[in-house]
Every structure is written in structure tokens, then in C-alpha cells.
Amino acid sequence: MDNAFDAQRPIYIQLIERVKTRIVSGEYPPGEQIPPVRELADASGVNPNTMQKALAELERDGLLTVQRTVGRFVTGDEDLIAKLKAELAQTHIARFLREITALGIDAGDAIRLLTDYIGRQKEEI
Amino acid sequence: MDNAFDAQRPIYIQLIERVKTRIVSGEYPPGEQIPPVRELADASGVNPNTMQKALAELERDGLLTVQRTVGRFVTGDEDLIAKLKAELAQTHIARFLREITALGIDAGDAIRLLTDYIGRQKEEI
Amino acid sequence: MDNAFDAQRPIYIQLIERVKTRIVSGEYPPGEQIPPVRELADASGVNPNTMQKALAELERDGLLTVQRTVGRFVTGDEDLIAKLKAELAQTHIARFLREITALGIDAGDAIRLLTDYIGRQKEEI
Amino acid sequence: MDNAFDAQRPIYIQLIERVKTRIVSGEYPPGEQIPPVRELADASGVNPNTMQKALAELERDGLLTVQRTVGRFVTGDEDLIAKLKAELAQTHIARFLREITALGIDAGDAIRLLTDYIGRQKEEI
């Protein structure tokens, strides 16, 4: 399912995050064309205007380029993508650490808990 | 600052999370009285009714008990608190892992990045 | 326990009901003296003033008579007591039937449920 | 009249009881939509916030479900409703019996008085 949104945050923001994630993960490779707005909107179950709004912001950030009458393309600037990836990773890490230490769990225990969790996940497979 | 809220999510939900965090971290120890509604509301810069709504839900969950005309107390049930702590930790971990792997970073790299981050933090001190 | 009050209704009203019930049930027989205010108040865990207020209303209704310097007595008018008993019974019956029919249960089923309940109660003994 | 409340008990509690009664009696059938908050509030002569509070508790109990921007619906779980009906009936019966026996009337007489009352009611028709 692609159409599960946090009902409490603006959908277009969540769409931006999703597309960024796809670019960074390589699902949308650098330089490649992405699906048309309508298709993306359909797949996520949102209004095309909402999807449009999300993509426009990504264009402003330089992550997407638009070729009129052709479509949208992921930037070919792989450094930019790598930078975004590192930035997103740091954001997630910082947030995680902030949250977990607020519970009274120190960094060492956090790593241990995370390692355990990953171990358990593998077992499930 | 205590009064910085994510504008996109209900304040009372965020207040619930904050109080839970304080209980779990031991800032509000088991069996101890917590500050009065009005004071907490003031400290967070919200209306007393909003704080009331948050605390009512914590009472429903058994994390707080109310003694009318006296005040609110953290539950003395330390097992319940420990359970909550584990639950919150797992939630944060699961989320972190979901986010980081969505970027195309595998579990091993996640641990490495986290360890690096912690190392860098210590250096800053 | 005599000191369990519905926190939502005035205590003196609940005291009136209790004393009426004792008169009607014969616990306080007609013409007999009842315990002094302070003792009653103590037994119910309420302030003597509150008990006083309740007894004053019963005196107004003719159910109690006061002999200064001696104490309070239940009325000797057994007809009045019988009338009160019938009246209280009808009140309870009417209320019960109103409540139970509001649930979509007809009078016949109400009698059946009541009979069942009594049967189950006896078994427990 | 829908707007007559016991001044001694919280209105929202009484609203909860009323809605429960309507669900149990079938006035609000399982799976069906109930009137909007504002309408219900109006009909009962209370503030919409007060009605909201009552309905929120019923939602927590699983008796109502909410579809945002659409409305509230009675649960489709007929077993849950049946269970509630039995529970409410038992509560009313227990209370009635407690009250009537406190008057010095035994269970057998209670049934007789109830039967008489019902007989008299029918005659009135």
C-alpha cells in the first residue's frame, strides 16, 4: 500500500518525503524520468493537485527537473543526491537519539537495543 | 523551551507523549505527585483544558491516578512503567529502522552511522 | 459500611433516603427513639451539621418528632409509615420499569429477568 | 423532553447513558449512522463540546466508530451491543432489588408488586 497517510500532517509534505526517499534509495535513479503526475497521484490515492504541489517543491530544491511536454526527471547531479541521502540519514539518526535518550536510555543501550531488534527481525525471516 | 509543538499534530497528543517520556525517564518517579494541571499548562504554554485532556487519557491508561482535591500521582506500578518504556523504545527503534532502510541504507550501515554519530557527539563535549 | 456516598449527589439527600429506608424497614421502629445526631453522623462519617439538616427535613415531613433535651423519635403514626413504604416501593418500581423498557425490554421479560436474578442470588447462598 | 438532566451528575455521563440506551433499544441500529454532534447537542440542549466528550467515550468503548468528514456510526458488532444490553439490564435489576429489599420488602413481594404495577399500567391503556 502506498496510500497510508498520517492523518495529522499535510499530505503533500508526506508526498515530498516519499519521493525524496525514492530518489535517495535509487528507486528513481539519477537522470531518469519519473512517472507522470496523474499516475503518481493515482498510485498514492491523492488528488493530482496535491501531487503537483509536492513535485513543484522538489523542483525548487533542484531534485527534479521539468521538461515541458515531456515529463519530470530526477536530477543527474549525483553529489546532490548523495548529500541529500546523508542529510536525511543524519536527520533520522539525530531524531532517534533524541527520542531514545529522552526515555532515559543512554547511547550505548540504544545501540544494543537496535542491534537486538535487527537480530530479532532476521530471525523472523 | 517546553512550548514548541509540531503544528500538524494535536497538541494534546504531544502533551501525552511528553508526560509519558517524563514518567518513563524517571523525571516523574513512580508514586510521586506531579505538578497541578494549571502549572503544567502554563509551563507548556497551553490552555489548562488542553492539558486536562491529555492527563485524562493518561489516567485512563492507568499511568496516572487522581486524588480529587489533592492532585495527580504517577502510578506506583513500576512494571507498567517498565512496559511502557520498552514499548516506546521499540516504537522509536522500529520507526528509525523503517526510515533509514527506506533510504537504501541497510541495518549494518545504520548501526555504523549511529555509532559514528554518537562518537562525534562525545568529541564535541 | 455506612459511609459510601454517591459523590455526585448532595450527601444530606442521601442521608434522608437512608433514614427513611430504616424507618420503613423497621430498623427504626415506630415510636422508638433514634440515636443522637452525633452518633449517626459519626457512623456515617459525615459532619453533624449535615446529619442535622437531613433529620430536620424528616421532621418537617412528620416522620420524626423532636423532644427537646431528650432526643428524636420515629413517628408513632404507622399509617404514615406504611404510606411512605408503599410510596417508596412504587417509586423504585416505576423507575425500574422506565429504565428497563427504555432498553427495549418489555414488562414480561423484565419480570423474567428479575426472577432469574433472584434465583441466581439464592444459589450463591 | 430530551433536555432534563440530573443536576447532580455530570451531563456528559448522562448523555453517554442516553446514547447507550438508544443503541441497545435499537433506536440507533447497528451499523447505522447517528445524527451529527451538533444536532444531537442541540436536541439535548447542551454545548456541542459536551456531546463530543460523551461520544468520544463511546468511541473508546467501541460502541461507535467515526468516519472523519462523514459521521459517526453505531458499531456493527451485534454481540457487543447484546452484551451491553444484558449488562445494563443487570445493573438496573441489581439496583432495584437492592433498593426494594432495603425497604424490608423481600424478593417474592418485589415480583408481586412489580407484576401488580404492570397490570395496573395495562388497565390504564
Place this chain on the structure above:
DNA sequence: GTGGTCTAGACCACC
């Protein structure tokens, strides 16, 4: 037009 949230301000019971 639906439910949901929030504020401001008032009043109450209890101790």
C-alpha cells in the same frame, strides 16, 4: 457539512 481541536473564562465540590 462532517468531526476535531483549542482557547478563554466561568463555576463547582472538596479540604
Place this chain on the structure above:
DNA sequence: GTGGTCTAGACCACA
């Protein structure tokens, strides 16, 4: 001074 309730009125997201 504590928690609890209630109102009036406003604003928001969503479809």
C-alpha cells in the same frame, strides 16, 4: 488550592 465540568465561540482539514 486541587481536579472537574460546561459554555461560547473560533478555526482547521477533508470531501
